[in-house]
Amino acid sequence: MSPVPTLLPTSDAETSPLRALWRHHRRYRPRVVAAAAATTLNTAADVLPELLLGVAVDVVVRGSDSFAATLFGVEDRFSQLVIVAAVNAGVWVIESITDYVASLLWRGLAQDVEHDLRVETYTNVQELDVSWHEGSAPGRVLSVISDDVNQLERFLDTGARVILHTFWTVVFVGAVFAATSWTLTLLAFLPVPVIVIGSIVFQRRLEPLYARVRARAGDVSATISTNLGGLSTIKAFTAEAREVERVREVSTGYRDANLTTIRWSSAFVPLIRMAILAGFTSTLLLGGWLVINGRLEVGLYTILVFMTQRLLWPLTDLGETLDLYQRAMASTRRIFALMSERGDTRPGASSLALPVRGRLELRGIRFGYADGPDVLRGLDIVVPAGETHAVVGTTGAGKSSLLRLVLRFSDPREGQVLLDGTDVRELGWDALRGAIGYVSQDVFLFHGTVRDNLAYGRVDATDEQVREAARLAEADAFIAELPQGYDTVVGERGQTLSGGQRQRIALARAILRDPALLVLDEATSAVDTETEAAIQRSLAAVTASRTALVVAHRLSTVRDADRIWVLAGGRVAESGSHDELVAAGGIYAGLWAVQIGEAVGAGSRAR
Template identity: 70%
Template sequence: MNPPRHPLRELWSRYRAYRPRLVLAVAMSVVNKVMDVVPELVIGAAIDVVVRGDDSLVAAVLGVEDRFTQLAVLAGVNVVVWVLESATDYAAQVLWRGLAQAVEHDLRTEAYAHVQSLDLTWHEARTTGGTLAVLNDDVNQLERFLDVGAPRVIQVVLNVVLVGAVFAASSWTLTVLAFLPIPVIVVGSLWFQQRLRPLYAEVRRTNGALSGTLAANLGGLPTIRAFTAEDRETARVARASLAYRSANTRAIRSSAAFVPLIRMAILAGFTTTLLLGGWAALRGELEVGLYSVLVFMTQRLLWPLTDVGEMLDLYQRGMASARRVLGLLRERARVVPGARSLPAPVRGGVTLRDVRAGYDDGPDVLRGLDLEVPPGEVHAVVGPTGAGKSTLLRLVLRFQDPRSGQVLLDGVDVRELSWEALRGSIGYVSQDVFLFRGSVRDNIAYGRPDASDEAVVAAARAAEAHDFVEALPDGYATVVGERGATLSGGQRQRLALARALLRDPALLVLDEATSAVDNDTEAAIQRSLARVTAGRSTLMVAHRLSTVRDAHRIWVLDGGRVAEAGTHDELVSRGGAYAAMWAVQTGERTAAAAGG
């Protein structure tokens, strides 16, 4: 496998559409830097006019002997230069900042879209905060480098080239002496760059760890408070923050140590020009005006190099962040969509044939499972924790693929189907209901954004949600909090059921759909399910057996295999695992024990 390319080369290749804007931004920076250097030449020329009069360079070029006229011409040139410098500075800033913002937007959007496509197992193996740090903080760091760091690098390089040209045209001796400190600076820069790279990689790593800790704790505030663990979690955040601060401190110390080195180089170069150039001017070997230009130019040459430390800082932060973002984009999903569509009409029949499945490199959770849900029937899956119920649903929804065997929808292997064909035919209600921040209506219509108000209300009625929605302050326009925190568990469950029903799916998949509701709400949902599942293929996982007693067939899983299957009455009469679970839940075993 080829090693990853340098981040800047990869960005150049990835965002070809922005190349013209980048070229124009560089051109404006070049013109701006040229205009920035010209005023020193104008000052030197003005001093030459004052000192030499009609023998000045301006007099020779223009053929004008009057000194005031020469100065007036120089003043006019200076005005034009300043106007051009101001205009190109404005254009360069707009172009560079616009480019940085555009790349930031595209990269974040692309990275987020890519993250959505990655397998659930990939997300489960990582912290949400770590992923957020890449999508937010790392993209911002790259934007800052493109906005500030890259233009500065170009300006400094141009500055060295232009000032070097002026020195070379004036005195090769002074050119060599003035440029002697630059190799020291370049070598020092390369050394510092190598030293800073791992330091800033550690900064990004600790930032991701801190973000992950904060995100996890904010999501678990009720648990933290319930166990009076506020102090302990504050200490945990403090440790993560301290690690981030320490990593930053080490990086800052290394980058800050570079500036004193550059200042010594500037001092050496400036002192050389001041003394040797002045000596040459006193001996008449160097014109006074040119001497003043070179003195100004020495500072112009070397002083901007004091920004090298900050530029290296921005560069290393930007590249460390770019590597993390581009590394994220190089992650590949193992579960990819097929291209087939389902034959119409979609009936929603599900078949699992000799399926083996598990998580990552762990043992099999499902071991040669065979199961069939004929079109139009309601089938339930029950069993103890760890029996493989959730894994079965993940396979049907194709959140993961089996290690062997087949999962079929209407006789077609789900691996051959497009996402729209597969998931567009399924209505899913998860045990952990997720509601987005927005109105009740928006949440119900999430699967069908173009649904009419009448269809939304009909779905809410079918899920026994209409009455409580109407009682909310703004009815269907009521905004629910993040994750629906302003609603009860039962209310969230009913809205999730309404969201699934609005799609009018061929297959309804319910994962503990009544797990968070009270008995009255469960009875209401049961009534609605009896209506909406009539003639509709339904696969439900349930812990409460009372919710599945009317299913056409109940599959009892144990150890990743089908222990028994049948109707409720058949399974109870057999006296097996299902009958034992039913006895526990209905209290019959307790009553029998008490009677004994």
């Protein structure tokens, strides 16, 4: 299984995924600011109850000399407590409201960013050329679009808020300590540098580990996706046990990568707990000693004890948050790497003059795959508008490569492909492929109704236009016999239909598009004789008024073509009508003799 180039990080995502996110999602910056402000206010309201508890203790202990008495000008203790309780209730209301607002903003932001990245990443992947996809494992790409985007959403949903909440907790609690006792401040904050340094060390250690986890997750997704797509082949070759073992191997790799990461990330929380114990014990003992010796008020001591816990205990969440952060950053690098991919084939900006006639010309074509040898060499083919031309040849002659150039799934190394006299590289995708109706050898139908699949290339088609295309493709009769007719759901890849039925639906889909140029790739190679005859009748009807280019293995399907081009070794070896080529006694005549001989032989054996 070849590696997927998209999973290599770009320099931008590699150096700072968060900075890349901040630049990429500029439109969400006001919402980030609003969410941060709500979290800040929520944290302040969350800290105040501990202060009010100390004030209440001070009221009980000192009475008319308490801080509340001085602040509110009330001497009665119970009245002071009522005021403190009222203030506390207001603080709780503010805390609850800001918690709701912050949660709404952060979680909504996470959903919007997740949605945007998934759509943008898929859009970029869809725009990449066919050759890029042929060199990439779909399962790994799916892992980035689905799982990696979800990892980032989980961090934005909770992790960002926890980090901000922890930061402001340290600031607000630190301000209370600093206003009370610098000695206690130093002791209470003593664990913080240990936690910060420990976080940095763990972050650097965990970063490559989580990158490895995400890569192994891609392996699992790719393997399972491939196996599910080839399930019938697996069963036909009784390879179930072998494929289970393959899945077990990649799953073991994913599990082991996760376990290694877990061993490191799990050690972070115990480290923090020991630091918290040291800070809490210091405040408890030294603060108590100051109270006993009359150097600190009981209320302040109560505040500081609670504040120490308030300061240090949220830091235990950093372990889980750090885990979320590292997973999200590893995923973000993969997301931006995939979004930065650019294919070799880019659309032009020109359009074809109307009406499109469909004249096709391949001029001086030289073509090969990647760094491999030339597959097509000096190819010159002209298909006049309105004519039906066929391309035949033995396996490896270059027939499918020729069609790739016509559809512009690839570009030639030399030469030009011209449609109505315009180089296809100058045309936009709508102009080029909008003028072409394509029927492939391996028909792909989407999960949906028959009508949905027929109208896929022309979604605004009326029911009558859909039925007319089906009649031309001789598909209307068998569609009418389906359980719900045109509303019958065909299943993924059209698995509920036979090969011949799928082929006729594909032909009808191309006809409904009303293309100037109809391109068929081995359209009858996998169908029975009856279906082949039906497709031949359909082609005779639909090609009467348009240009058609037919690649065929069964020569009987192209014997009526205006011209037949015979490829050999990537070059045009012969061309002419069926009768001319048979009379010439060349390559085509040999192929025809073989097929006729096989047919006669098969008929003799049947008798």
